[in-house]
Amino acid sequence: MNALEVLSEHVPELKESFDSAIVIGNGTFGLTQYTLWMIICWILTLVVILVAARKLTLIPTNKFINTVEYGYQFVRNDMGEGVIGHGFKKHVPFLATLFFFILISNFVGLIPGCKTPTGTISVTWALATISFIYFNVQGIRAHGGWGYIKSIAPSGLPVVMVPIIWFFELISLVLRWLTLAVRLYGNMFAGHMVLGIFALACGIFLTTGIQSIDIATGVISVPWFLLLTVMYALETLVAFLQAYVFTVLTSVYISLATSAH
Amino acid sequence: MEIELVLSALKVIGYGLGAIGPGLGIGIACYGCCVGTARQPEVQGRLFTNFIIGAALAEALALIGFVLAFIL
Numbered sequence: 001m002n003a004l005e006v007l008s009e010h011v012p013e014l015k016e017s018f019d020s021a022i023v024i025g026n027g028t029f030g031l032t033q034y035t036l037w038m039i040i041c042w043i044l045t046l047v048v049i050l051v052a053a054r055k056l057t058l059i060p061t062n063k064f065i066n067t068v069e070y071g072y073q074f075v076r077n078d079m080g081e082g083v084i085g086h087g088f089k090k091h092v093p094f095l096a097t098l099f100f101f102i103l104i105s106n107f108v109g110l111i112p113g114c115k116t117p118t119g120t121i122s123v124t125w126a127l128a129t130i131s132f133i134y135f136n137v138q139g140i141r142a143h144g145g146w147g148y149i150k151s152i153a154p155s156g157l158p159v160v161m162v163p164i165i166w167f168f169e170l171i172s173l174v175l176r177w178l179t180l181a182v183r184l185y186g187n188m189f190a191g192h193m194v195l196g197i198f199a200l201a202c203g204i205f206l207t208t209g210i211q212s213i214d215i216a217t218g219v220i221s222v223p224w225f226l227l228l229t230v231m232y233a234l235e236t237l238v239a240f241l242q243a244y245v246f247t248v249l250t251s252v253y254i255s256l257a258t259s260a261h
Numbered sequence: 262m263e264i265e266l267v268l269s270a271l272k273v274i275g276y277g278l279g280a281i282g283p284g285l286g287i288g289i290a291c292y293g294c295c296v297g298t299a300r301q302p303e304v305q306g307r308l309f310t311n312f313i314i315g316a317a318l319a320e321a322l323a324l325i326g327f328v329l330a331f332i333l
Contacts, residue, residue, distance in 0.1 A: 082307070175321055175325075178324070178325075178328070179320070179324050179325075182324045182327060182328055183317075183320065183324055186324060186327050245313060245317070248310065249314075249317055252310070252313075252314055
């Protein structure tokens with residue numbers, strides 16, 4: 001079919017639009033489009049939280065404050081108290097910051113014309129590094145330096161097995177770092193790629209159908225559009241779920257690092 | 262050109278093979294979570310957290326495949 005050939009010609013162009021490109025400044029001091037949107041998301045997160053926290057009352061006065069408080073309570077109860085348990089209170093600010101920033105970044109990317117900062121490996125890598133350093137430092141604080149190194153391997157093993165198990169547990173510890181970054185990046189990048197291809201297909205099938213006066217080709221763009229809508233709804237779910245998964249995994253790792261084995 | 266095409270096709274096939282196991286694993290974990298919740302709805306919170314941990318462990322393999330397909 002002719003429209004499919006046109007589509008496959010346009011796909012590399014779409015792929016290029018996902019590469020980091022400098023939009024402000026020059027090669028030495030410049031912002032790529034992802035960094036620009038990351039700064040916008042910082043400001044957005046700050047504004048949302050500060051506006052909501054400006055007038056704190058026992059009973060929330062409007063819907064906006066109520067929503068933000070619900071989000072904070074969700075982090076506190078579901079991720080803090082439910083996963084970490086005893087001594088969860090000092091970790092809640094960190095977890096809530098992560099959750100709100102990732103949530104806002106993911107949702108900003110869903111608005112047409114905006115880029116999601118979490119759609120590039122650099123930003124998610126930085127987020128994963130922050131979380132990795134945080135839970136290791138908390139582990140060292142709880143057990144002491146040597147105690148934390150020993151606590152990587154579970155206690156109660158035969159003496160001969162300890163070095164082997166310790167080594168494997170160390171690999172899985174480092175893999176947490178990698179998987180936190182790649183999970184968020186992969187989900188957001190792949191989701192936006194699929195949305196882009198469906199949107200492209202919808203437009204190309206319609207225009208090719210009109211140009212060559214071929215009703216069958218034009219009509220096919222309707223299912224593409226329906227599929228695009230369904231995928232968009234799914235991406236909205238994924239945007240929330242990935243923020244939730246990132247935060248809940250961070251709190252799981254914190255509880256693993258700080259709990260006594 | 263030909264060899265490059267074959268290589269990139271092989272990368273995608275390798276990732277696809279690597280995604281089979283984690284897919285089955287997450288499916289089984291989700292099944293267990295659903296069945297457990299249906300039998301005992303009051304432990305849903307803890308079950309879901311454990312499901313997320315298990316899914317994260319299983320998913321790690323697929324993600325390593327995803328990374329390898331890019332960097333190799």
